Amino acid sequence: MHIAVLIKQVPDTQEVKIDPEKNTIVRAGVESIVNPFDMNAVEMALELVEKHGGEVSVLTMGPPQAEAALKETLAMGVNRVILISDKKFAAADTLATSYTLATAIEKLSKDTTPVNLVICGKQAVDGDTAQTGPGIATRLNFDQATYVTEVTELVENEKRIVVKRRLAKGVEIVQAQLPALITVEKDINEPRYASLPGLIKAEREEIPSWSADFINADPEQIGFKGSPTWVKRIFTPPPREGGPLFDADDAVKKALDIVFDNKHFREAVLGEESE
Amino acid sequence: MAENTEWKDVLVFIEVSDGKPQEVGWELLGQATRLAGKLGQKVSALIIGDNVKQFAKEAIEYGADTVYVVDDPAYKTYVTRTYNNAFCEVVKKYKPTIVLIGATPLGRDLSGAVGTVLQAGLTADCTGLDIDDKTFKLLSTRPTFGGNIMATIFCQKGQPQMSTVRPKVMKKGNPDPARKGEVIDVSVPVDPKDITVKVLEFIPDKAGAVEIEHAKIIVAGGKGVNSQEGFEQLKKLADLLGGEVAGSRPMVEAGLLPVERQVGQTGKTVVPRVFIAVGISGAIQHLVGMQNSDVIISINNDPNAPIFKVSTVGIVKRWQDALPELISDLEKRVN
Ligand SMILES: Cc1cc2nc3c(=O)[nH]c(=O)nc-3n(C[C@H](O)[C@H](O)[C@H](O)COP(=O)(O)OP(=O)(O)OC[C@H]3O[C@@H](n4cnc5c(N)ncnc54)[C@H](O)[C@@H]3O)c2cc1C
Ligand SMILES: Nc1ncnc2c1ncn2[C@@H]1O[C@H](COP(=O)(O)O)[C@@H](O)[C@H]1O
Numbered sequence: 001m002h003i004a005v006l007i008k009q010v011p012d013t014q015e016v017k018i019d020p021e022k023n024t025i026v027r028a029g030v031e032s033i034v035n036p037f038d039m040n041a042v043e044m045a046l047e048l049v050e051k052h053g054g055e056v057s058v059l060t061m062g063p064p065q066a067e068a069a070l071k072e073t074l075a076m077g078v079n080r081v082i083l084i085s086d087k088k089f090a091a092a093d094t095l096a097t098s099y100t101l102a103t104a105i106e107k108l109s110k111d112t113t114p115v116n117l118v119i120c121g122k123q124a125v126d127g128d129t130a131q132t133g134p135g136i137a138t139r140l141n142f143d144q145a146t147y148v149t150e151v152t153e154l155v156e157n158e159k160r161i162v163v164k165r166r167l168a169k170g171v172e173i174v175q176a177q178l179p180a181l182i183t184v185e186k187d188i189n190e191p192r193y194a195s196l197p198g199l200i201k202a203e204r205e206e207i208p209s210w211s212a213d214f215i216n217a218d219p220e221q222i223g224f225k226g227s228p229t230w231v232k233r234i235f236t237p238p239p240r241e242g243g244p245l246f247d248a249d250d251a252v253k254k255a256l257d258i259v260f261d262n263k264h265f266r267e268a269v270l271g272e273e274s275e
Numbered sequence: 276m277a278e279n280t281e282w283k284d285v286l287v288f289i290e291v292s293d294g295k296p297q298e299v300g301w302e303l304l305g306q307a308t309r310l311a312g313k314l315g316q317k318v319s320a321l322i323i324g325d326n327v328k329q330f331a332k333e334a335i336e337y338g339a340d341t342v343y344v345v346d347d348p349a350y351k352t353y354v355t356r357t358y359n360n361a362f363c364e365v366v367k368k369y370k371p372t373i374v375l376i377g378a379t380p381l382g383r384d385l386s387g388a389v390g391t392v393l394q395a396g397l398t399a400d401c402t403g404l405d406i407d408d409k410t411f412k413l414l415s416t417r418p419t420f421g422g423n424i425m426a427t428i429f430c431q432k433g434q435p436q437m438s439t440v441r442p443k444v445m446k447k448g449n450p451d452p453a454r455k456g457e458v459i460d461v462s463v464p465v466d467p468k469d470i471t472v473k474v475l476e477f478i479p480d481k482a483g484a485v486e487i488e489h490a491k492i493i494v495a496g497g498k499g500v501n502s503q504e505g506f507e508q509l510k511k512l513a514d515l516l517g518g519e520v521a522g523s524r525p526m527v528e529a530g531l532l533p534v535e536r537q538v539g540q541t542g543k544t545v546v547p548r549v550f551i552a553v554g555i556s557g558a559i560q561h562l563v564g565m566q567n568s569d570v571i572i573s574i575n576n577d578p579n580a581p582i583f584k585v586s587t588v589g590i591v592k593r594w595q596d597a598l599p600e601l602i603s604d605l606e607k608r609v610n
Pocket of ligand 1: 125496497498499500522523524525526537538539540541542543553554555556557558559560561564574575576577580592593594595
């Protein structure tokens with residue numbers, strides 16, 4: 001069993017601000033973390049190979065600094081990490097990202113052993129798109145299962161995987177064929193801490209970096225060129241106007257007087273028809 | 276009017292699950308009508324499933340001029356690969372310039388696959404849609420970085436331009452039973468080889484589990500409440516108003532609230548008519564899940580709590596003092 005986990009280094013979102021003059025996102029001084037969902041993905045992969053045997057490779061596409069994210073997973077005990085990094089990959093949207101990662105997974109399968117299972121996070125907390133996983137599955141023509149909380153069966157020789165998916169109204173149990181791609185929910189497991197041998201390995205190991213040429217990527221499909229979407233403008237959401245505050249003895253009464261004058265409130269609470 | 280290309284009209288995907296069309300489809304038909312108006316083009320709808328042609332009329336009432344129906348028992352359950360094939364067939368054949376999909380779990384699963392096959396620009400989870408006055412391109416606005424920042428995105432190249440939109444963000448229009456439209460059956464046979472993914476079982480959430488995203492009134496508690504006793508009072512208030520109890524993430528972590536009732540970035544997005552926030556500070560991750568509610572009433576003893584900045588009215592008191600009075604006063608006014 002060869003499991004590939006895709007991780008993304010993201011800024012700690014709470015800290016991100018806009019530079020009001022340049023209208024760009026200020027990343028300086030903002031700490032980078034591994035996308036929380038992806039930590040659960042790494043933990044799941046490690047648990048699966050502990051149970052079923054095999055190896056875990058972790059891939060990330062990003063700038064050279066993303067090496068730190070990979071080292072974190074090496075310290076957790078994964079077998080192999082690969083940085084996919086090239087100036088030509090810059091400004092990639094999800095279409096270009098999924099192309100690049102799918103191409104890298106194909107290369108990895110060829111150079112080592114074929115990847116049977118790809119695990120992604122459900123979404124990255126910086127972009128929240130949740131598109132990268134389905135995009136990669138489609139390109140590789142792998143079966144896909146999103147919102148996975150648990151892998152209940154994994155039988156390599158029968159090419160079978162059974163997973164639980166968290167949906168809006170319940171849990172779906174789904175069987176798919178290997179090779180497959182799953183995206184996982186957050187908080188489904190407790191990502192393990194780094195082990196001492198892991199830390200030493202992470203410290204010593206030279207992280208391989210794969211360029212666009214090395215993975216034989218089509219220049220038209222990567223980075224800016226391969227990205228149909230483009231950000232026209234970023235802005236801080238306009239603040240909603242806060243209403244009055246009441247703190248005196250009659251605060252509750254005053255507040256209710258105001259909302260009882262509001263048509264949405266009357267409609268919801270008194271069942272009055274608006275319009 | 277937009278330039279005359281092969282690609283025109285605004286297509287909305289009408290998701291049918293559990294044999295019912297999802298409301299977000301109707302919400303998007305309202306948006307599609309507005310966008311198509313700006314482009315001088317028409318609105319179309321796409322329905323995929325088994326025994327779904329019956330919903331075409333409703334789609335027309337909500338604004339579709341043309342409804343494409345892929346109706347076949349093979350589409351009874353959702354499988355990414357088969358729905359993706361059907362979806363892409365329709366788009367390649369009828370060439371809509373804009374494709375809108377509800378950002379439901381199914382919609383998000385499907386849109387990434389469709390966008391990849393069509394090599395289309397896809398913007399996820401939009402909260403605002405518009406047409407650029409000069410280029411006539413779709414402008415999709417979405418929150419990013421956990422709601423701290425808004426981004427407006429357009430497609431610099433390629434067709435169609437795709438966006439997913441969260442349910443309940445757009446208001447649904449009124450259906451017009453007199454509207455006329457065309458229904459077109461599209462046959463996309465399913466290759467049995469494509470059905471490698473099988474649903475073995477569906478375990479619905481336990482009975483009584485509600486979907487807070489459908490509640491008209493929500494009474495939410497936060498760390499300021501942090502007690503069984505407090506949540507009993509919130510329940511009393513919710514029952515009085517016919518609403519549902521919800522809360523912030525720490526309350527779920529404390530075991531006072533089931534996770535289905537968490538509001539916020541990692542919980543549910545809710546847009547009720549009335550949201551009552553008790554002992555909730557108003558962290559950005561919470562606000563993104565509730566700030567579009569029509570009326571927000573907040574109780575917090577800290578006058579500087581950020582929740583007040585999004586509130587219609589604020590009561591600066593401890594909940595222990597304010598809630599009993601609120602309940603008794605409301606009892607009098609409601610009955
Ligand atoms: C990636 C990420 C995702 C997150 N997702 C979510 C999410 O989906 N939903 C969510 O809610 N949070 C989420 N959070 C957590 C969020 O950042 C806040 O920590 C959380 O919302 C705070 O909850 P709170 O308002 O209940 O608690 P606090 O921030 O502790 O606020 C408690 C409030 O109660 C008031 N108070 C205290 N005593 C009383 C009293 N007696 N009477 C009245 N008021 C009183 C206080 O003044 C204070 O304002 C997320 C965080 C991260 C990093
Ligand atoms: N640059 C990247 N490198 C590696 N994996 C990524 C990258 N971007 C996204 N992913 C994976 O795709 C998932 C969903 O990301 P997104 O589509 O951006 O919400 C993440 O949780 C990762 O598993």
